[in-house]
Structure formats: C-alpha cells, structure tokens
Amino acid sequence: MPTGLTQDAGWEIGVSKTLPLPVDIVWEFIASPEGVACWLGEGTQLPTRKGESYEREDGIAGEVRSYRPGDRVRLTYGTTTLQVAVSAAGEKTVLRFHQERLADSGERERQRAHWKAVMAEIVQALGLD
Numbered sequence: 794m795p796t797g798l799t800q801d802a803g804w805e806i807g808v809s810k811t812l813p814l815p816v817d818i819v820w821e822f823i824a825s826p827e828g829v830a831c832w833l834g835e836g837t838q839l840p841t842r843k844g845e846s847y848e849r850e851d852g853i854a855g856e857v858r859s860y861r862p863g864d865r866v867r868l869t870y871g872t873t874t875l876q877v878a879v880s881a882a883g884e885k886t887v888l889r890f891h892q893e894r895l896a897d898s899g900e901r902e903r904q905r906a907h908w909k910a911v912m913a914e915i916v917q918a919l920g921l922d
C-alpha cells in the first residue's frame with residue numbers, strides 16, 4: 794500500500810511539531826480567534842459543540858465531530874476529516890494536524906504543503922521563529 798493510503802481512512806496526511814511551550818499556552822492559541830484564523834481560515838468561528846457547523850469565507854464548510862478543550866478538536870473539513878491535537882512532551886507540546894479521507898495522492902501532497910505552511914505561520918505567531 795502506498796505511503797499515506799490507509800484501509801479505513803483512505804489517503805491521509807499528518808504534520809506535527811514539538812513546540813517549546815506548555816500545552817495550555819498552545820491550546821489557548823489554537824482555540825483563539827487568531828489561532829483559528831491560522832488553521833481554519835480568517836474570519837471563521839470555531840464551534841465547540843459536537844454537531845455544530847462552520848463555514849469558511851471560501852465556502853468550505855463542516856461540522857464539529859468532537860471538541861475536548863486542552864486536547865483536540867475533530868471536524869469535517871469539506872469532504873475530509875481534520876483533527877488538531879496538542880499533547881504534552883515533558884515541558885514542551887506536540888501540535889498535530891491530521892487530515893484523512895483525501896481524494897488521492899495529489900491532494901495528499903497539496904495538503905502536506907498546506908499544513909506545513911500553517912505550522913510555520915503558527916510558530917511565527919507564537920514568536921518561536
């Protein structure tokens with residue numbers, strides 16, 4: 794099976810980075826309007842209850858599947874599923890973006906580039922670059 798292709802979730806991509814900040818600081822940013830603008834889109838409101846929907850300015854819409862403060866948010870993102878998670882790594886935090894149900898290997902590569910750029914934007918916004 795090619796890299797990134799799974800039996801259950803189809804094509805998927807994951808991008809993660811260990812940040813030299815405590816989990817609560819990273820989560821507060823990711824869930825804030827400024828943080829949400831980085832990963833979900835400028836002007837998008839992040840719902841926090843299962844089943845609540847959102848829509849981006851570009852028309853991509855979805856709904857929250859789960860929201861666990863300080864841990865992760867899982868939502869539909871167009872025809873895909875996206876999870877943003879934080880976890881403690883000692884004094885540091887691992888921030889992860891995981892997207893599944895991508896159309897094909899081409900979309901996987903485009904989304905890999907997208908999430909790497911988002912991660913760089915978050916690192917810069919947190920003053921870590």
